Structures are given as C-alpha cells and as structure tokens.
Amino acid sequence: MDYSALWLSVRLAATTTLVLLAIGIPIAYWIVFSTWRGKFLVEAIVALPLVLPPTVLGFYVLLAIGPLSPVGRAYARLAGHGLPFTFEGLVIASVLYSMPFAVQPFSAEFASVDRRLLEASWSLGVSRLETFRRVVLPLSVRGLVTGIVLSFAHTLGEFGVVLMVGGNLPGVTRTVSISIYDAVQSLDYAAASRTSLLLLIASFVILASTYSLQRSVWVKPRH
Amino acid sequence: MGEASPLTAGPNRLRQGYGGPPKRSAEAEGPAFHPTESGLPSPKGPGLHVDVERRFASGFHLSAAIDVELAAGSILVLFGPSGAGKTTVLRQIAGLERPDAGAIRFDDEVWCDVARAVxxxxxxxxxxxxxxxPTLFPHLTVRDNMQYGVRPGSDPVEEIAKLLGVADLGDRYPRELSGGEARRVALARALAPRPRLLLLDEPFAALDMPTRARLRRDVRGLLHRMATPAILVTHDRVEALAMGDAVVVMIGGRVRQSGSIGDVFSHPADADVAASLGVEAVVPARVLSASRGVLEVAVGAVVLQVAERDPLAPGTDVYACIRAEDVTLGTQLSTHASTRNHLAARVVSITAEGPVDRVSLDCGFALDALITHRSREELNLTPGVQVTAAIKATNVHLVPRF
Incomplete structure (x- = not known):
C-alpha cells in the first residue's frame, strides 16, 4: 500500500478541514444573518463545486494561483516558489472544492436556531457577535460536526481537482485516490483494491460515527 | 351614599391616578413586597411616547400612538383582540422591529425616530x-440562563431568583422545568440586569389557571419591589384586571382608548372597545368578610353579597364585575326570592339598544341594566327616578388584585 499517499491525503484533509472551520463559520454566519438582497449570489458561488466538474474547478484554480495571475506571482515572490504542484496549492484548491460541504451544514444549523433566543439575548444587552458565540455556536454543534466530517471525508477522496492543481508528485501531491488510479493504470489490482478498501472502510466509519454521534451529541439532562 | 372613604365608588372614584393600583391598607401589604407606602402618590416614572406606523404586505395597517407615564412598579396593559397589533407595538418598543414611520421615546432617550434616522x-x-x-437557552443551566445578561461579578441574581422561587433550580437545564418554573426563570433572566422597563408578551397564556394566578401575584410584587415599570400585552380581561394599572386598548391596528383600568373598563369609549373589553361593569371593591360561601364586598359605601368561588381573604382588593343583563330593576325594595343584593339606585339615563333599553344607574357606583322597552314602560322609568337594582350573588364576579 502507498502509505505516503495515504498520509498525504490525511494531512491534506485535516488541513483543509481546519481552514474550512476558520473561514466557513464566518461565511455561514454572513449567509444566514446578512440582510443584503444579493446574498443568494454568494450562496450560489459557495455551492458551485457541488455541480461543477472537478477538472473545471481545478483548471481555474490552476490559472488563479499560477504565474499568469497576480496572486500567483505575489506568492511566488514571497515564498520563493509557485503554488501549483505544491501542498499549499492543493490546500487552496481543496478548500474551494469542499467549501459547500462545510458551509451548508453550518448555515443550515445556524438558521435553525430559534430566532427568539437571539432576540432574548439581544434584549439582555448582548451584542450580535457575542450572541452568536454564546447562543448560536453552542446550539449548532451538530451542524459543525457534520460540516467538519463531510469536509474531511470529501477532501480525503478528491481526485480531479488534485490532479489538475497538484499533478502526481510522490510525497508532495500524490494523494490516495491518485495512487489508486496509478495502481489500476499499471494493472496492480491488488494494491488498488487494498487502498480502495481502506478508503471505503474509513469513509464508512467516519460517517457512521458522525450519524450516531448526532443522536446524542446534545447536553443530556442530569438526573 | 357614603362619606369619603378610601374606597368610595362613584364617577370620581374610578379616576385613579395613572399607574395607581387600587390603594390597599397597610395590613393588606405583603411583608417584603410593595415598598412604596400605600396611600402616597406613586412616584413619577419615566414617560413612554410611541407614535408609529407600519404597513404590512397583508394590507394590515398599524398606526398607534401611546403617550403615558410609567410609574415605578406599575403595569401598563396593551389590551386588544388577536391581530390588533399589540405584539408589533411591543416588539417595536423592544427594538426588534422597526416602524415605517414615527418615533419611540422613553424617558429622555430617543429609541427610534424614522424621520431623523435615529x-x-x-x-x-x-x-x-x-x-x-419562555425561550430559555437550552444549552445553559437555569443559573447560567439567569446570569446571561449580567456582567460577571456584578448584580447577583440570587435575590431575584429567591423572590421568584427558583433559587433551588440553578443546576437544572430548561428541559427539566415545568411550564410555570420556566416562566419564572425567564422572568428572573429578564429582570436580573435591572432593566428600566419590562416587556411582557402574554407571558402566562400557556399556563393553567392556578399557576397563572400565582405568577401574576408574584410578578406584581416583584415589579413593585424593584420599582420597575412593565408593559403587558394580553387579550385576557381577567389578566388585564388582575395585573394592570393603566390600559391601552388596541383594535385593528389603532389605539382606541387609554386610561386607568377602572376608567376604561367602566367607561368604554365606544361599542368596539366595550365589545373587546367584555360587557360587564367593573368597579373596584374590597372583600370585607367571608362566611358560609358568601363574601361581603364593599363597593364604596355599598356592600354586595357575592358567591364565593375562590377563597379570598378579608382585605383583598378586587374588581367586581357585573353584567348589565344580570341587573334586575324594580320600583320598591323587595325581599322576595333568592336575590341577595337589592341596591337603591337613581336612573341617570336611558338609551335604546335595539330591542332593549340600557338604563344607566347610580347606586353608589355606576351600573348599567338592560331591560325590555315593555319593562321600562311598566316601571315608568325616566331619568331621576329612584329604583331598586337587584343582583344575584352568583352574578357578581370578582377578580382579585394582589
């Protein structure tokens, strides 16, 4: 089995999930609580990766972080190397690719918090941001967990975007799904099936434990 | 007719100061509650000025103007049928909704002024x-709920929790509370940061009657003690009578009448207001004694006998409610039958209301009787005539004022 590819995928999924937690919460907050009429545009952009072919997304990300774009050139000047075909480049692409899997569960859960709880909090003199931190976030644990798990699992198995942006550099950008593809290409079905089975079991365990957790995640009454 | 006792009824007696509950004697005072000496004029409170407009997509047009002084510890009732716009006005006062036009001022602060973009x-x-x-925060204990709006280290909430009887529930979660307990915690949470004004939107509507009665009494006592004025939205006349000092009647998005509870309930401005308030005469009274199922109740100098439905201690202030349909008129004092109350009355005016006549009486307090044209002719009733008004003890309904 290609352990370095597996390890790379886990690192990529974990990093992507952390980044999504950091930027997904503010984006979801904004989507739920903004009164701007045009916010459906932002919602649509966030949801794009759900329907866009990964190769298309990967292609645009490649252009955006490559030496042809100002962003790519600025990064290259600062870091000494370009973003394409690096781990950092993969993280950027994965964050965009998995964004709906974090932001949508987050925002659905934020929106389901009883609005009167927010109004009660405001009337008690607590600011909107503090209310979000003290009421909305703790009541949205389920949605946060769902978003985290889905982002992780989704990133773990991504293929097209990674291939477009990262290529296939062992230990740097060769993720587990690309390693499976390589194994099949070289007719090494035994290696492909071992890795595939591992990925299948891992995904199933992650999802199953999330769903079971959701049933009892909330504060249980003390008796 | 009686001399001027504190409870003498009559046209002037009903005109209580805005925010002045029926005065109670010193003995009737609860021990800790009601720090304001009864009999003294209630301290001047902050003014509330509301003049707001709002048009809804449904076509409903709210246009309400309220201008009152909220005496410390007094309760202003926003009364009206469902859909009258009461809750919208309350939410605008709270700052949870914005009017399309108009202004809201409290004390010396402008809370909202659409024209000046304030x-x-x-x-x-x-x-x-x-x-x-109750909308308690489900992820916080009762204690943390009550502490929620209080800066750490300031204003301990224990005192309020004790007064509301929820001090022992601190470690529980909201889902472990009964309906009455949850309301008490919600009240404690709202009062803990020492608000300048408490807004209550039908807070007891979902509770059973005994729980509601206890809560009403406790809330009134606590507001007096904290000297916090409140606005109570309700469509329940008993609640309005039991808790309110002043009332604003809203119907169809408009304020139709406002004044002290006694004034408004005994002199509705028009037929709509009368219909929404209920058709009964409402007079302040006090329980004198109770024996064998009959309460003696003083309405000014007049003593009424009332069937005892709920036990009420002598000294309790009440509103006595009497429907005009239940008042029988006669020309002489009779002692026949089971009717327990026979009041000497003078006819003040007679107005035709379709098939019946409404006879307004002065029998020490203002009272209306509904009788047929035929009875009026047979009794030869004209303004100024002396008659006897008979009311069965079971037809007088008492609403206690705790």
Missing part, C-alpha cells in the same frame, strides 16, 4: 423581555 439597538435600550414561550 435608531437604538435593543442592546442599548436596557429593557427586559419575556415572550409567551
């Missing part, structure tokens, strides 16, 4: 808010 967020208004549902 807006204070709810956080800056220092109000307490209690909804119909």
């Amino acid at each position: 807006w204070r967020a709810p956080q800056e208004r220092r109000i307490g808010l209690v909804f119909q549902e």
